[in-house]
Amino acid sequence: MLQRAKYxxxxxxxTSNIFPYIFxxxxxxxxxxxxxxxxxxGLFSPSALEAEGIGNTFGGGFFDTxxxxxxxxxxPGALAENYGAPKMVLVFAMFNSMMGxxxxxxxxxxxxxxIQSAVEDARNGAATIREVNHILLLGWNRKAVSxxxxxxxxxxxxxxxxxxxxxxxxxxxxxxxESRKLRGLKILxxxxxxxxxxEMARIGIRxxxxxxxxxxxxxxxxTFSDVTTIKTMMLLNSSQNDGHTSxxxxxxxxxxxxxxxxxASNMSHPIISSGQVISKTMVQCAxxxxxxxxxxxxxxxxNHKIELKNxxxxxxxxxxxxxxxxxxxxxxxVSWLKIENGRERRVTVLxxxxxxxxxxxxxxxxxxxxxxDLEISDCPPLERVKTTETPFNRPTIRKVLILSANPNVxxxxxxxxxxxxxxxxxxxxxxxxxxxxxxxxSKYEEIYSSKFKIQPVEFDLDGIWSLEKINPIEFDxxxxxxxxxxxxxxxxxxxxxxxxLLRNICDKTRGITFPPVVTEFLDPQTLELVEDSPLTDAxxxxxxxxxxxxxxxxxxFMESIYRELLNAGGIEMGFRPxxxxxxxxxxxxxxxxxxxxxxxxxxxxxxxxxxxTKPKIIINPKKDEKCKFVAGDKLIVLAQxxxx
Amino acid sequence: xSKILIVEDNEMNRDMLSRRLARKGYEVEIAEDGAxxxxxxxxxxxxxxxxxxxxPVMDGWTATSNAKNDPEISQIPIIALTAHAxxxxxxxxxxxxxxxxDTKPVNLAGLLEKIExxx
Numbered sequence: 001m002l003q004r005a006k007y008x009x010x011x012x013x014x015t016s017n018i019f020p021y022i023f024x025x026x027x028x029x030x031x032x033x034x035x036x037x038x039x040x041x042g043l044f045s046p047s048a049l050e051a052e053g054i055g056n057t058f059g060g061g062f063f064d065t066x067x068x069x070x071x072x073x074x075x076p077g078a079l080a081e082n083y084g085a086p087k088m089v090l091v092f093a094m095f096n097s098m099m100g101x102x103x104x105x106x107x108x109x110x111x112x113x114x115i116q117s118a119v120e121d122a123r124n125g126a127a128t129i130r131e132v133n134h135i136l137l138l139g140w141n142r143k144a145v146s147x148x149x150x151x152x153x154x155x156x157x158x159x160x161x162x163x164x165x166x167x168x169x170x171x172x173x174x175x176x177x178e179s180r181k182l183r184g185l186k187i188l189x190x191x192x193x194x195x196x197x198x199e200m201a202r203i204g205i206r207x208x209x210x211x212x213x214x215x216x217x218x219x220x221x222x223t224f225s226d227v228t229t230i231k232t233m234m235l236l237n238s239s240q241n242d243g244h245t246s247x248x249x250x251x252x253x254x255x256x257x258x259x260x261x262x263x264a265s266n267m268s269h270p271i272i273s274s275g276q277v278i279s280k281t282m283v284q285c286a287x288x289x290x291x292x293x294x295x296x297x298x299x300x301x302x303n304h305k306i307e308l309k310n311x312x313x314x315x316x317x318x319x320x321x322x323x324x325x326x327x328x329x330x331x332x333x334v335s336w337l338k339i340e341n342g343r344e345r346r347v348t349v350l351x352x353x354x355x356x357x358x359x360x361x362x363x364x365x366x367x368x369x370x371x372x373d374l375e376i377s378d379c380p381p382l383e384r385v386k387t388t389e390t391p392f393n394r395p396t397i398r399k400v401l402i403l404s405a406n407p408n409v410x411x412x413x414x415x416x417x418x419x420x421x422x423x424x425x426x427x428x429x430x431x432x433x434x435x436x437x438x439x440x441x442s443k444y445e446e447i448y449s450s451k452f453k454i455q456p457v458e459f460d461l462d463g464i465w466s467l468e469k470i471n472p473i474e475f476d477x478x479x480x481x482x483x484x485x486x487x488x489x490x491x492x493x494x495x496x497x498x499x500x501l502l503r504n505i506c507d508k509t510r511g512i513t514f515p516p517v518v519t520e521f522l523d524p525q526t527l528e529l530v531e532d533s534p535l536t537d538a539x540x541x542x543x544x545x546x547x548x549x550x551x552x553x554x555x556x557f558m559e560s561i562y563r564e565l566l567n568a569g570g571i572e573m574g575f576r577p578x579x580x581x582x583x584x585x586x587x588x589x590x591x592x593x594x595x596x597x598x599x600x601x602x603x604x605x606x607x608x609x610x611x612x613t614k615p616k617i618i619i620n621p622k623k624d625e626k627c628k629f630v631a632g633d634k635l636i637v638l639a640q641x642x643x644x
Numbered sequence: 645x646s647k648i649l650i651v652e653d654n655e656m657n658r659d660m661l662s663r664r665l666a667r668k669g670y671e672v673e674i675a676e677d678g679a680x681x682x683x684x685x686x687x688x689x690x691x692x693x694x695x696x697x698x699x700p701v702m703d704g705w706t707a708t709s710n711a712k713n714d715p716e717i718s719q720i721p722i723i724a725l726t727a728h729a730x731x732x733x734x735x736x737x738x739x740x741x742x743x744x745x746d747t748k749p750v751n752l753a754g755l756l757e758k759i760e761x762x763x
Binding site for chain 1: 653654655656657659660663664667698727748749750751752753
């Protein structure tokens with residue numbers, strides 16, 4: 001019987017939120033009723049009425065008894081006012097007061113608990129979102145803060161809702177560290193699973209304007225959950241079927257998961273493979289040292305933006321003509337909508353030939369100053385420009401040194417192979433180098449030996465001698481990748497120390513050209529520490545990826561631009577010697593440089609002035625702007641990648 | 645209306661060339677690699693093929709050679725396109741059986757002349 005009662009109590013208390021309140025209220029009513037029994041033991045006798053706490057205002061009947069009993073349950077202090085009443089009345093008063101203490105303290109406890117849990121829920125982000133056109137950031141990793149900084153730069157006024165399984169206290173602490181750079185951004189962190197349908201409904205998925213899905217977790221080694229991202233993409237896809245369309249972009253860490261992620265998203269949203277993007281960027285930096293600086297300037301959302309613009313009456317106008325007539329923007333390509341297999345697809349084409357004839361519905365892809373209207377002039381007269389026949393050495397990489405290892409090393413090698421027509425010689429110097437190289441060889445079995453050879457060299461941070469033995473100056477390029485495998489040394493510290501070792505070797509070999517050094521960093525602040533090192537390009541992967549994701553989610557057409565610029569073949573961004581386009585030391589208008597470049601089917605994005613110290617990058621100069629070039633200055637161009 | 649098959653793996657190059665040829669009045673079909681190109685030559689029966697050489701799955705040289713050795717499609721003219729600017733690449737394409745050769749980026753006027761000469 002007792003067991004059954006206990007079980008019933010368990011069932012009621014676990015299945016009903018209001019059961020504790022009902023239970024305590026019932027107990028209170030029971031105690032009040034029992035206390036009213038004092039009526040039969042002389043509650044209103046003449047001696048009892050002499051006590052301060054007993055009164056018969058309503059004739060000493062039911063209401064006076066109820067009042068007396070209830071007063072003792074709710075106010076334990078009332079017991080003292082019964083002094084002088086009959087003993088049995090005092091026993092009832094004492095019983096009511098003691099039970100009252102239990103009941104009232106229980107009620108107070110429940111109320112305090114409810115308030116506390118409501119506050120805790122709000123703190124942990126269990127609230128239901130009622131925003132419209134908000135930005136959703138699903139998942140939390142080291143790129144998240146960088147994404148938020150980008151949104152703050154864009155002066156987004158809508159609320160940014162973060163949903164992550166990471167403790168919201170951790171999220172808040174990270175946000176607090178960067179609060180100055182996040183000023184103006186309204187951020188609401190919530191805790192929950194990004195792969196749960198009910199959580200998606202709670203955060204107002206159907207009403208969000210932009211959704212950015214980040215890989216949940218920290219570190220590069222298998223702790224990211226691509227599976228969660230893939231499930232989230234499936235959920236987002238089904239929510240889109242209801243008619244509401246948000247701009248969505250998602251991050252996949254392991255490139256091998258990209259095809260399945262694309263299937264999950266029904267190929268309708270861009271999926272960014274972070275490992276692949278970083279590998280491709282590092283290889284492009286190796287091909288054109290200084291590239292990282294151009295990239296960060298071009299895609300940083302500062303001062304200028306890339307956008308689509310339809311020009312009225314453009315039917316039949318040639319791309320080369322309109323590109324010169326727009327005086328305050330750089331026209332880099334053309335975009336149009338195409339119906340393919342019953343679906344609408346936005347086609348973007350970079351650097352079309354100058355005689356590409358536009359259709360009325362075509363949009364131009366422009367780099368322009370933010371908040372500036374387009375100025376279109378009549379075709380300005382062309383000035384003859386004297387040039388020097390300058391043989392342009394296209395980048396060739398044959399011998400590569402990779403220091404440290406992470407899961408992106410395979411993608412870097414693969415990418416180098418895509419750009420190369422000759423066999424590559426690669427040395428991977430890291431801890432446990434033999435097993436790293438063995439796994440790379442088996443992964444790329446079909447092209448290994450015919451296209452590249454990998455040689456392992458055991459190398460650790462205390463291994464300066466082994467580094468000297470490798471002789472870094474013999475290589476065409478040196479890569480240092482972010483190695484997060486060890487908890488005792490963080491990836492950026494490791495890369496910084498390796499750069500110091502290289503500087504030491506560089507100092508000893510003064511007079512000999514040191515090869516370009518491309519390094520991956522995770523924290524942009526590390527760059528200040530490595531200024532005096534042989535580093536030529538720093539790829540801050542967290543920053544670069546967050547730039548990319550924010551750009552793509554706001555303007556989905558940007559995904560194909562990034563893809564084209566980073567891929568081997570097709571259109572590439574490159575540097576060209578200025579003297580091949582104009583006479584050095586002589587003032588020249590930008591428009592004349594543009595026309596000159598069009599002869600080689602190139603689009604000029606800007607200039608790289610190199611006075612031997614820190615190179616200065618100029619993007620999107622005005623057409624009538626004049627400048628003077630000296631030896632070493634370069635043009636930044638879009639051109640068809642050629643293999644020579 | 646003449647039918648042209650473009651065999652090209654780079655999406656932008658494909659989109660650009662197909663759009664330009666379509667605006668010149670050609671009917672254009674696309675294949676993304678050498679093997680798909682050979683299949684399309686049999687099923688689509690184009691009047692001419694523009695074949696990129698650096699293709700995945702089966703490269704353009706092999707696809708051209710296979711096409712020229714297949715009596716069913718050997719008569720279809722093939723213009724080899726490549727971003728490899730070496731003379732050796734041109735010779736290799738012609739040896740594989742290509743009827744003509746052009747380098748990327750294409751000069752449309754020049755390419756149209758070559759197309760019309762082969763049609």
